[in-house]
Amino acid sequence: MKGERTMRILISGATGGLGRALARALKGHQLLLSGRRMGELQALAEEVAGKALPANLTDELEAKALCEEAGELDLLFHAVGSAARAPVREVEREAVERLLGDHFLSALFLLKHARFRPGARAVFFGAYPRYVQVSGFAAYAAAKGALEWYLEAARKEFRKEGVHLVLVRLPAVATGLWAPLGGPPRGALPPEEAVRLVLEGVLGERPPEILEVQP
Numbered sequence: 001m002k003g004e005r006t007m008r009i010l011i012s013g014a015t016g017g018l019g020r021a022l023a024r025a026l027k028g029h030q031l032l033l034s035g036r037r038m039g040e041l042q043a044l045a046e047e048v049a050g051k052a053l054p055a056n057l058t059d060e061l062e063a064k065a066l067c068e069e070a071g072e073l074d075l076l077f078h079a080v081g082s083a084a085r086a087p088v089r090e091v092e093r094e095a096v097e098r099l100l101g102d103h104f105l106s107a108l109f110l111l112k113h114a115r116f117r118p119g120a121r122a123v124f125f126g127a128y129p130r131y132v133q134v135s136g137f138a139a140y141a142a143a144k145g146a147l148e149w150y151l152e153a154a155r156k157e158f159r160k161e162g163v164h165l166v167l168v169r170l171p172a173v174a175t176g177l178w179a180p181l182g183g184p185p186r187g188a189l190p191p192e193e194a195v196r197l198v199l200e201g202v203l204g205e206r207p208p209e210i211l212e213v214q215p
């Protein structure tokens with residue numbers, strides 16, 4: 001898959017830190033870029049000669065319309081998510097629903113409606129359990145756990161279509177995801193470096209089911 005031909009690639013979460021770095025690294029391919037902030041999305045689309053397709057992916061109709069516009073894909077990068085600290089004794093339903101929606105339902109709707117070419121790869125961003133199964137992050141960990149287990153079952157269905165699902169486990173990456181938590185931790189990877197390691201793992205001849213990115 002590496003480097004030979006122009007691929008049709010959908011990047012959801014393209015307005016985020018990882019999504020934007022992915023778009024820049026994949027410039028030259030047919031890029032379909034999705035996010036919610038239209039101004040940011042449009043600017044990125046102009047920069048990388050991609051197409052801006054705004055969508056709120058917790059809304060199934062918007063996810064479906066995005067997939068219809070995107071057409072048949074060689075690659076999907078689902079770089080969507082949000083973060084919030086929510087101690088178990090204080091957690092509010094709204095925060096849990098937002099985390100589950102942004103991490104899990106968004107992926108579920110894309111997998112339901114996306115169309116893939118044979119040999120395509122769909123890439124999702126999970127987390128190392130030891131980094132997220134910690135105090136204050138039970139709801140975030142649950143959202144990532146739901147995503148990971150869903151993908152484990154879904155990959156068996158997609159294998160029949162010749163589509164590979166890849167779950168990437170990332171260490172901390174310095175993006176806007178950390179803004180509500182007071183900023184990224186010391187030693188967080190620059191998004192460009194994280195993306196270099198992700199692409200190296202995902203675009204190889206035999207993509208892994210789980211790609212563990214180590215700095």
Ligand SMILES: NC(=O)c1ccc[n+]([C@@H]2O[C@H](COP(=O)([O-])OP(=O)(O)OC[C@H]3O[C@@H](n4cnc5c(N)ncnc54)[C@H](OP(=O)(O)O)[C@@H]3O)[C@@H](O)[C@H]2O)c1
Nearest residue numbers: 013015016017018035036037057080081125172173175177
């Ligand atoms: N950064 C890290 O340390 C780290 C570590 C492990 C895993 N990850 C995972 O990597 C993925 C990307 O994270 P990031 O660090 O790039 O985060 P980010 O900079 O905060 O970007 C998040 C992206 O998700 C989009 N988004 C959120 N909710 C959405 C929704 N309902 N519908 C459509 N788009 C939505 C945002 O769009 P708008 O801004 O346009 O609303 C934005 O483009 C996430 O799944 C995250 O959990 C990140």
